[in-house]
Amino acid sequence: EVQLVESGGGLVQPGRSLRLSCAASGFTFDDYGMHWVRRAPGKGLEWVSGISWNSGSKVYSDSVKGRFTISRDNAKNSLYLQMNSLRAEDMALYYCARSSDYYDTSGHFDFWGQGTLVTVSS
Amino acid sequence: QSVLTQPPSASGTPGQRVTISCSGSSSNIGGNYVYWYQQLPGTAPKILLYMNHQRPSGVPDRFSGSKSGTSASLAISGLRSEDEADYYCAAWDDSLSVWMFGGGTKLTVL
Numbered sequence: 001e002v003q004l005v006e007s008g009g010g011l012v013q014p015g016r017s018l019r020l021s022c023a024a025s026g027f028t029f030d031d032y033g034m035h036w037v038r039r040a041p042g043k044g045l046e047w048v049s050g051i052s053w054n055s056g057s058k059v060y061s062d063s064v065k066g067r068f069t070i071s072r073d074n075a076k077n078s079l080y081l082q083m084n085s086l087r088a089e090d091m092a093l094y095y096c097a098r099s100s101d102y103y104d105t106s107g108h109f110d111f112w113g114q115g116t117l118v119t120v121s122s
Numbered sequence: 123q124s125v126l127t128q129p130p131s132a133s134g135t136p137g138q139r140v141t142i143s144c145s146g147s148s149s150n151i152g153g154n155y156v157y158w159y160q161q162l163p164g165t166a167p168k169i170l171l172y173m174n175h176q177r178p179s180g181v182p183d184r185f186s187g188s189k190s191g192t193s194a195s196l197a198i199s200g201l202r203s204e205d206e207a208d209y210y211c212a213a214w215d216d217s218l219s220v221w222m223f224g225g226g227t228k229l230t231v232l
Contacts, residue, residue, distance in 0.1 A: 035221070037167070044226035045159070045167060045210050061220050095166060105214055108157040110178070112166040 002026040002111045004096045009116030012086055020116055022079040022096030030054070030074040033099035035109055036081050038092035038118075048094070049081065050104030059104050064090075083118070091120045125150060126211055126224035133230040139199040142227045144211030146192050150222050154214045156194040158187055159223075161208045170209070171196065198229075206231045 008020040020036070036048040049060045049070040058070050069082040079096055093115040100107035127145040134140040144156065158171040169178055174194065175187040186197045198205055211224040 037223075044208070045161070045212075045223045047212075047221035047223060050221065059219060059221075062218070097167075100172070105219070108155075108169055108172045108212075109159070109167070110169050110172075112168070114166050 002098065004098065004111060004113035006094060006096050006113045006116035009094065009118045011119045011121065013122050014087060014120055016086055017082070017084045018086060018118060020081040020083065020094055020096075020118070022113060024077045024079065024096075024098070027098070029072075029077040031102065033102055033104040033107065034070075034072060034079045035097045035099060035104065036070065036079075037095045037097050037109065037112075038090075039095070039115075040089070040092040043092075046092070050099070051079070052104045053102040057104050086118075086120045088120050091118060093117050125215065125218075125222045126213065128209075128211060128224035128227045130225065131228050131230065133232055134198075134201045135232045136201055136203065138201045139197060140201060140229065141198075142196045142209055142211075142229070144194045144196070144224050146194075146213060146222070148192055149217035150192075150213040150215040151189065151194055152192040153216055156187065156189050157212045158185075158196045159210045159212065161210070161226075162204075163207070167210070201231055203231045205229060 003025045035050040095115045096113040097109035098111040100110040155173045159167045160170045161167040171187040174189040
């Protein structure tokens, strides 16, 4: 059974940093691209970032480019999102999602975790 | 503001057929596959349709999708109370090199 379990969310002050993790199990992790998608309170889904199976390709939304960094450790079956210079508008439930294929620019998000909540407030 | 445009809300009575539209441009829907996601209240999103109209295993055939030019639509027939959820279209945008989600449509079953 495919499982994606996010962690690392919490309360952080504006301008500070946070690192999210996603532990994957039940599939061959390095056969798939991975993504982060968020949903802010009262808003819809927003794609944040994606990474290919071998970290050779990484893509970001304009709203986080230059502040967030996606990475993965295939030996640990884990996906990460380093979030720097956090803003109030980054407050959201962050989901880890698996791509249906190797890459971050194709396929669809076929499995999702339950999310980890990031609250940005002073 | 989302590049993919959906109506914010839709509604229907049990048994009815409802459709949800998703409008984009040549750089996203016009040149790439459209995907539909369903998010039930308090749960994680779930893939509903992929590659414009393909249903993953376990998705009832009451759900169908189509695409024409730069627009796509999701149709739900035989509406049921458990279909009450938020629905999102999504597509890769070649010009912006990002994944786009529509703003989402909240479906209410009356």
